[in-house]
Amino acid sequence: xxxxxxxxxxxxxxxxxxxxxxxxxxxxxxxxxxxxxxxxxxxxxxxxxxxxxxxxxxxxxxxxxxxxxxxxxxxxxxxxxxxxxxxxxxxxxxxxxxxxxxxxxxxxxxxxxxxxxxxxxxxxxxxxxxxxxxxxxxxxxxxxxxxxxxxxxxxxxxxxxxxxxxxxxxxxxxxxxxxxxxxxxxxxxxxxxxxxxxxxxxxxxxxxxxxxxxxxxxxxxxxxxxxxxxxxxxxxxxxxxxxxxxxxxxxxxxxxxxxxxxxxxxxxxxxxxxxxxxxxxxxxxxxxxxxxxxxxxxxxxxxxxxxxxxxxxxxxxxxxxxxxxxxxxxxxxxxxxxxxxxxxxxxxxxxxxxx
Numbered sequence: 001x002x003x004x005x006x007x008x009x010x011x012x013x014x015x016x017x018x019x020x021x022x023x024x025x026x027x028x029x030x031x032x033x034x035x036x037x038x039x040x041x042x043x044x045x046x047x048x049x050x051x052x053x054x055x056x057x058x059x060x061x062x063x064x065x066x067x068x069x070x071x072x073x074x075x076x077x078x079x080x081x082x083x084x085x086x087x088x089x090x091x092x093x094x095x096x097x098x099x100x101x102x103x104x105x106x107x108x109x110x111x112x113x114x115x116x117x118x119x120x121x122x123x124x125x126x127x128x129x130x131x132x133x134x135x136x137x138x139x140x141x142x143x144x145x146x147x148x149x150x151x152x153x154x155x156x157x158x159x160x161x162x163x164x165x166x167x168x169x170x171x172x173x174x175x176x177x178x179x180x181x182x183x184x185x186x187x188x189x190x191x192x193x194x195x196x197x198x199x200x201x202x203x204x205x206x207x208x209x210x211x212x213x214x215x216x217x218x219x220x221x222x223x224x225x226x227x228x229x230x231x232x233x234x235x236x237x238x239x240x241x242x243x244x245x246x247x248x249x250x251x252x253x254x255x256x257x258x259x260x261x262x263x264x265x266x267x268x269x270x271x272x273x274x275x276x277x278x279x280x281x282x283x284x285x286x287x288x289x290x291x292x293x294x295x296x297x298x299x300x301x302x303x304x305x306x307x308x309x310x311x312x313x314x315x316x317x318x319x320x321x322x323x324x325x326x327x328x329x330x331x332x333x334x335x336x337x338x339x340x341x342x343x344x345x346x347x348x349x350x351x352x353x354x355x
Contacts (some may be wrong), residue, residue: 005313007091008059010079011070012044012198015093016303019068019120025306027354033058036071057180060086065316066116069093072163073084073170073177077102080117084109089116090311094181095337098171103334104301105257107327118308118314119330120183123247125304127288128268132251132258133190133323134286135270141254146224146232148249150183151285155238161210172341173215176200180340181333183247188321188332190258191251193226195336200343205239210316216345222340257262266298289323332345 005028009020020030032054035041039051059067060082068088069079076310077097083090092109096119097103118252123129136143154160164170164178171177188194202217219237221238226232237243247262268279282288282295289307293299311321335354343351 003027003271003315005066005316006031007068007306008034008054008062009044009068009070010056011068011093012040013070016044016068016070017047019070019091019093019309020044020051022302022309023068023197024048025302026094026309028313030308032062032064037049042077042267043266056082058110059083060088065089066091066312073098074168077106080106080170081109084113084115084117085189087113087115088233089312089314091118091120092327092330094119094121094330095171095177095333096327097334100331100334100338103327103331107331108133110327117327118312118315119325119327119333120302120305120308120323121182121189121329122187122301122308123182123186123262124306124325125289126260126262127283127299128260128265128267128291129186129190130323131268131279131285132260133192134288135256136191136251136253136258139253141283142193142228143251143253143258144230144232145190145252146184146187146193146226146230146249147234147252148187149235149237149246150179150248151235151240151243151246152238153215153241154242155209156241158206159209159210164218165209166217167213170216171218171337173202173220173337175218175236175238175278175342176202176220176222177337179238179247179331180220180222180234181337183234183236183249184336185329185333186247186249186327187232187251189225191228191230192248193228193230195224195232195353196227198222198224198336198339199350200340202344215258217344220340220344252261267302 033045045051067083097313204218218239220235259269339351
């Protein structure tokens, strides 16, 4: 019988809890938890079976298989590098790093040491997303208009604040770098097209937040072109009242249009010239990822995260799961974020994306 994968979770906020519970749901173990303080580590460890609070140094010296990094963004590069050098597989929250150079360094290191290194672009794991991807791959004519949005409201209040609003801790871009990259990853994953150039504008609902000047954007608009000749637009916001986590896309082609809404994820709307239809999730349907949940049992964010961790564990055991997001995808996100920041600083200039 194969031994369960053992993981250490570093970082005890919301995402640390999500990673820990997804590991357990995937059949793994979480023997160690490290936090910014001993008390925070103890608090999360107390909610997990057989978990022990630890320091990051103890995690590196331990025999765990994989380290999950759920720390502030500016710590990712140094901690992921140490974990890889210690022989651990790594799951690192996005953004992978706060610069292209750091992301490239980690991607190259992971390849050199032969460790599995993944980034949780978990929206790839919705069955409706996989169904759209499978159908677009067989369409005679590719989508030519790619548009959508990712809207939240957790920073709509001018008093709302945390480390993500500080560029020194979160990076030069917040709204795009935090959630816009999710949409871009989905677009490229589903359509197979790559952004080659973009124009971006950044804006803020609250230039002053919690009594200090904000150094990162609350929202962004991005216009882009792809390597297949498509054009597209993306609207991103973390200060749109009433929008909790509304990731939406419409990939429009001359033969079919595919629409997905993450807040209503059981459905994929398919538009056609003769008729429109809505597909309900069915993991038995060709093109959808096999799932433990049968049709009619709603799939949600936690299930997608558990599926992502399950595929990471499969990769650790030597498999090559289709669509598993790796550090290379984290590097891609860093390149797009850098281009957005440069374009916004240059005004209306089209910014080319490095291949």
